[in-house]
Amino acid sequence: MARVFAMNGVDVTIITTKGNAAIFQKSIDHDFNRGRSIKTHVLEFPAKQVGLPVGVETFNADTPLD
Numbered sequence: 001m002a003r004v005f006a007m008n009g010v011d012v013t014i015i016t017t018k019g020n021a022a023i024f025q026k027s028i029d030h031d032f033n034r035g036r037s038i039k040t041h042v043l044e045f046p047a048k049q050v051g052l053p054v055g056v057e058t059f060n061a062d063t064p065l066d
Contacts, residue, residue, distance in 0.1 A: 006038040019057030
């Protein structure tokens with residue numbers, strides 16, 4: 001959806017975490033290099049503050065079930 005907006009002249013910023021950005025960053029960089037106004041802004045995921053192990057940001061990754 002962000003790509004569609006950027007292709008139509010809208011400045012797009014995707015706000016995400018480092019772990020999630022790794023999933024699609026190459027695609028965003030490719031669009032940006034083609035002149036589309038699309039970028040990411042990466043935020044720290046507060047794993048410790050919410051009682052999760054550091055590095056657990058997405059269940060798509062190799063997340064242990066425990």
